[in-house]
Amino acid sequence: MTNEPRIRIRDATRRSWAEPWKIKMVEPTRWTTREHRAERLKEAGYNTFLLRSEDVYIDLLTDSGTSAMSDRQWAGLMLGDEAYAGSRNFYHFEAAVQKYYGYRYVVPTHQGRGAEHLVAKIFIKAGDIIPGNMYFTTTRVHQELAGGTFVDVILDEAHDPSSTHPFKGNVDLGKLEDLIGRVGSGRIPYFSLGATVNMAGGQPVSMRNVRELRALCERHGIPILLDATRAIENAYFIQQREEGYGGKSVAEILLELCSYTDGCWMSAKKDTLVNIGGWLAVNDLDQFEEARNLVVVFEGLHTYGGLAGRDMEAMAIGIEESVDDDHIRARIGQVEYLGKKLSDWGIPVVLPIGGHAVFIDARSFYPHIPQDAFPAQALAADIYLEAGVRTMERGIVSAGRDPETGMHRYPRLELVRVTIPRRVYTQAHMDVTAEAIEEVWWNRDGATGLRMIYEPRYLRFFQARFERV
Ligand code: F0G
Numbered sequence: 001m002t003n004e005p006r007i008r009i010r011d012a013t014r015r016s017w018a019e020p021w022k023i024k025m026v027e028p029t030r031w032t033t034r035e036h037r038a039e040r041l042k043e044a045g046y047n048t049f050l051l052r053s054e055d056v057y058i059d060l061l062t063d064s065g066t067s068a069m070s071d072r073q074w075a076g077l078m079l080g081d082e083a084y085a086g087s088r089n090f091y092h093f094e095a096a097v098q099k100y101y102g103y104r105y106v107v108p109t110h111q112g113r114g115a116e117h118l119v120a121k122i123f124i125k126a127g128d129i130i131p132g133n134m135y136f137t138t139t140r141v142h143q144e145l146a147g148g149t150f151v152d153v154i155l156d157e158a159h160d161p162s163s164t165h166p167f168k169g170n171v172d173l174g175k176l177e178d179l180i181g182r183v184g185s186g187r188i189p190y191f192s193l194g195a196t197v198n199m200a201g202g203q204p205v206s207m208r209n210v211r212e213l214r215a216l217c218e219r220h221g222i223p224i225l226l227d228a229t230r231a232i233e234n235a236y237f238i239q240q241r242e243e244g245y246g247g248k249s250v251a252e253i254l255l256e257l258c259s260y261t262d263g264c265w266m267s268a269k270k271d272t273l274v275n276i277g278g279w280l281a282v283n284d285l286d287q288f289e290e291a292r293n294l295v296v297v298f299e300g301l302h303t304y305g306g307l308a309g310r311d312m313e314a315m316a317i318g319i320e321e322s323v324d325d326d327h328i329r330a331r332i333g334q335v336e337y338l339g340k341k342l343s344d345w346g347i348p349v350v351l352p353i354g355g356h357a358v359f360i361d362a363r364s365f366y367p368h369i370p371q372d373a374f375p376a377q378a379l380a381a382d383i384y385l386e387a388g389v390r391t392m393e394r395g396i397v398s399a400g401r402d403p404e405t406g407m408h409r410y411p412r413l414e415l416v417r418v419t420i421p422r423r424v425y426t427q428a429h430m431d432v433t434a435e436a437i438e439e440v441w442w443n444r445d446g447a448t449g450l451r452m453i454y455e456p457r458y459l460r461f462f463q464a465r466f467e468r469v
Pocket of ligand 1: 061062063064111112113114136138139194198227229230266267268269278
């Protein structure tokens with residue numbers, strides 16, 4: 001082409017976009033028959049966590065540890081320094097957390113719940129109250145095992161799948177003030193801040209809300225600890241939706257978000273593009289010393305925390321890649337592509353579409369199945385049966401039982417999470433998934449619920465078994 005002015009230029013909003021990577025290595029997947037899937041499902045007690053991955057065609061169970069690493073990360077594995085103490089990979093990893101998240105002290109853990117365990121041990125004593133913007137399963141169980149009680153102070157809109165509030169993860173500061181007034185700040189060891197909020201449908205908090213939360217907590221002497229698991233996705237939503245942030249990079253926004261908090265726990269298996277890993281980071285020296293001491297008891301020495309040197313190297317590189325604006329735009333763009341397709345077809349999904357997953361509203365999808373016949377569990381099973389697409393329940397089964405009354409908790413949100421691993425699937429996989437869900441939707445009137453026939457004591461959704469009613 002010459003340098004002549006072009007006659008026609010496609011308007012940016014009509015231009016397709018593509019992922020900022022190409023595929024170098026592939027892993028074959030297997031298509032199965034409906035009969036095969038029906039048998040496997042029955043064997044798995046209608047719990048998608050109990051299926052073997054070889055019986056799954058498209059695996060949208062979770063975005064946890066399922067992302068594809070880059071060539072640079074794979075190269076990093078070869079540079080693993082497997083010294084018991086003081087591995088050079090630890091120092092790379094520590095520097096990456098300090099640079100991108102801004103905390104002073106870092107302790108590696110094998111994954112997020114390892115860090116949650118340490119947080120619970122360091123901060124919580126029996127009788128404490130931990131407020132937060134909606135529970136997360138593993139986070140709450142550690143709070144409860146330490147003798148604490150979690151209290152949800154998220155906005156009401158978060159519990160409404162059809163509310164299109166742009167920041168449904170926001171803390172309701174009025175609810176928090178009431179709680180502080182009722183129980184006293186002395187019983188509140190920290191505020192548990194999720195970003196983005198997984199159980200609300202991958203919904204973000206706004207920077208303004210976090211700033212106001214900071215001011216309120218400071219007045220009462222309550223530290224804020226961030227669940228940074230998907231904070232980069234949250235930073236992207238702030239960039240896209242919040243006034244004053246459109247011109248900032250995701251990296252800058254992440255750093256500002258973390259600056260309003262006193263520490264974080266992290267499942268590096270999500271945002272930061274590794275298959276295993278996590279950390280606990282704080283700014284306070286005493287808290288760090290306690291964490292560094294406890295990690296030796298539960299995870300491993302403070303310079304490896306249950307990880308190999310190579311894992312820490314992959315994590316250090318993954319942290320840097322994960323804040324790249326082009327990466328995060330494509331990642332969330334893919335989730336939005338799937339979500340828009342389903343919602344355009346009239347299938348009830350949580351709006352706005354979340355950062356890591358599309359959440360189907362099982363109450364509206366199967367209105368004839370009562371909540372104690374597990375509509376979301378049944379829907380996840382039906383989607384698998386239809387096309388070998390594995391999703392998971394995020395409703396009454398995930399919510400578990402109230403430790404005091406022993407009764408089911410009945411969350412308002414009864415959802416199926418269609419979770420997208422990062423850099424793994426193509427647009428065609430999203431199309432196949434959408435079409436499978438649409439077929440289940442067409443046949444929804446004939447669907448039946450489930451009965452729970454085996455229930456483990458903790459985090460029952462992972463291992464519970466069901467049969468059809
Ligand atoms: N916090 C959040 C918000 C999470 O989503 C998870 C894990 C954890 C903490 C715990 O981290 O798994 O590394 O021990 N979520 C996974 C999921 C299990 O599928 O959403 P972990």
